Ligand SMILES: NC(=O)C1=CN([C@@H]2O[C@H](COP(=O)(O)OP(=O)(O)OC[C@H]3O[C@@H](n4cnc5c(N)ncnc54)[C@H](OP(=O)(O)O)[C@@H]3O)[C@@H](O)[C@H]2O)C=CC1
């Protein structure tokens with residue numbers, strides 16, 4: 126075996142997901158872009174500090190159109206040049222721009238237009254790599270034509286098909302491109318990077334989890350009630366807090382409430398008081414036992430969708446439809462399916478303003494990513510007064526959900542607590558980690574990585590799965606040649622091969638006879654758990670060798686498979702198993718992806734870029 130894989134205990138391959146501190150956006154009214162000295166940048170500041178400050182500024186600029194750009198991300202561009210040729214740490218912002226909405230001029234073009242001749246020789250700061258949709262290269266062209274000589278990029282584009290394209294295009298034009306975390310590695314970038322992630326959190330969640338970014342917001346009293354026992358709730362939080370809610374609404378594509386909230390509050394759910402994006406309002410009601418007249422049925426204010434159970438009150442559905450309300454039926458109305466539906470409609474972010482019943486359902490379904498709690502200094506009491514989150518089925522305080530990266534803010538008399546239930550996913554290609562890639566496959570460029578995922582055998586590259594129906598002739602426990610129906614059969618059986626124990630031999634027989642790889646895996650795993658004493662003592666240190674031997678045999682037996690493997694040269698291979706964190710890459714890249722690594726290793730061995738492994742003898 127080549128050294129790096131079979132050797133020592135596995136090092137974590139994936140970086141931990143980012144934990145982001147997010148201050149609620151201030152949605153400042155920023156004066157029209159103009160040439161200004163970059164704030165608080167004395168000449169003594171290092172160039173890293175200088176870059177970090179300007180990148181942070183690009184995220185602030187990008188955030189000005191939060192909620193409006195959907196389904197596109199928020200892009201900001203700040204162009205700055207040294208104030209004096211001799212002093213690179215003190216600079217002048219000469220142009221700024223942000224994407225206002227889908228179909229409007231891109232941030233880079235606007236910034237370059239504003240900078241005019243001052244852009245020549247200047248640096249452009251971009252919170253996000255431009256997404257070159259449909260061959261539109263305006264962003265790259267604008268920077269090139271403006272004479273920009275250096276570009277600092279906060280995040281690579283999170284969507285696979287756009288990732289790295291603009292960076293490559295800029296570099297091929299001779300522009301120096303410095304990507305934070307790759308070319309610029311310094312603790313000073315931490316805050317700027319966080320704000321780059323935060324400003325486009327909805328897109329990152331969408332790309333990683335295939336659901337919109339979901340925020341649960343509620344207002345409660347100091348004794349934890351969201352209404353009086355009567356159900357009356359207006360108002361708990363003060364005017365300033367409610368103003369912040371309008372702002373949150375303006376950043377969202379949709380607002381969701383449950384049937385009870387409509388019955389009790391007759392809400393409007395509009396982003397009034399600010400001029401901005403008007404989100405869609407969604408009511409989730411199984412019974413459809415909703416009022417005939419309600420503010421939400423006035424679709425002149427905003428579009429309304431009622432999500433309900435298939436077949437519920439068809440007569441009422443018709444009444445709603447006549448008012449212009451869209452009714453969508455679900456076979457089984459639940460938060461996850463409603464989120465999938467919102468994803469399919471292209472929503473990036475959803476605000477849940479429901480009561481505790483639906484909130485508990487949504488949290489249990491793992492669709493809530495962040496919470497905003499407005500706490501008012503009031504006590505209402507009431508044994509039956511509703512609370513923000515209903516039954517979650519937890520009985521021990523140790524089971525409580527810990528909010529990640531939480532923060533507090535005082536809003537007039539109220540307090541706003543916000544925190545993440547699920548961290549913002551960091552979508553850097555880290556399987557294996559950047560540092561490890563050269564040792565796994567020298568052909569793969571860590572930063573321009575294309576990731577090819579495989580998991581189920583019917584996937585495009587499903588033949589890479591150990592479950593694929595490619596029998597291999599290899600020795601069995603007696604040293605006789607045996608036709609193993611799949612690599613999985615071979616691998617699972619080897620947990621018990623070599624044990625001088627009749628029960629272990631019986632298990633090997635069971636696995637050999639398993640009718641499918643799934644069955645072989647199930648037998649291998651359950652027997653391993655039930656009878657750990659029957660598993661060979663050296664299993665943890667040999668299992669990689671066993672696997673490598675089997676996949677090597679598989680690929681050498683089937684030339685078509687070898688060709689398929691070679692066709693992936695230059696790409697990182699990831700077994701996209703969400704459950705197996707050793708052989709697979711996990712749901713968010715948290716897995717070690719050892720199967721993907723072995724395949725890459727085999728690929729480079731075949732290509733001759735890695736020294737051929739010494740054939741390892743059959744394990745004892
Ligand atoms: N202070 C605050 O921030 C807020 C306070 N409130 C207050 O909360 C109270 C209402 O709370 P609550 O009763 O919890 O109301 P919810 O908003 O949670 O509504 C519950 C209803 O949601 C519908 N629903 C649809 N699918 C589901 C599902 N899978 N799981 C659960 N519910 C589903 C059902 O409607 P249906 O019965 O029609 O089938 C259910 O009865 C009111 O007094 C209101 O004033 C509400 C929101 C915010």
Ligand SMILES: Nc1c(N[C@@H]2O[C@H](COP(=O)(O)O)[C@@H](O)[C@H]2O)[nH]c(=O)[nH]c1=O
Nearest residue numbers: 344358360361362390392393394395478
């Ligand atoms: N009571 C309460 C809130 N309640 C939420 O606001 C909704 C009413 O919105 P609208 O009709 O648009 O003003 C209501 O249905 C519920 O979701 N929100 C808050 O910020 N503070 C409060 O004290």
